[in-house]
Amino acid sequence: MRWLIDGMNVIGTRAEDEWWRDRHAAMVKLVHLLERWVATSGEDVTVVFEQPPSPRITSTVIEVAHAPRPRRDSADDEIMRRLHAAADPARVRVVTSDHWLADRVHAAGATVQAARSFREALEDR
Secondary structure, eight states: OEEEHHHHHHHHTOOGGGGGOOOOHHHHHHHHHHHHHHHOOEEEEEEESOOOOOSOOOOSEEEEOOSOOOOOTTTHHHHHHHHHHHHOGEEEEEEEEEEEHHHHHHTOOOOEEEHHHHHHHHHHH
């Protein structure tokens, strides 16, 4: 299974983290959670953000990606671009809380997991 993660949607599920005070730290935390998950699951994971993290976040375990131009919903568009480029969209799962994106993902033949349930599963590991 290939996973495309709407990064800020997953981060936004935890208001108690007050992620808006330090977006970069929240992004780093998500990348670390994803790395731990992939280390045990072996899944193919790409997390997509609206804009490049500054300072840059790198990983040797997952792909940290961003939209070509930062703007509202640009991560959604980048996720769809990657989904349309997939050899077999049925083997892709998108994690998002965006209903409009979820509808587009289903129409392309992929599956969706809600951001909140995905985040809870990550933290339970």
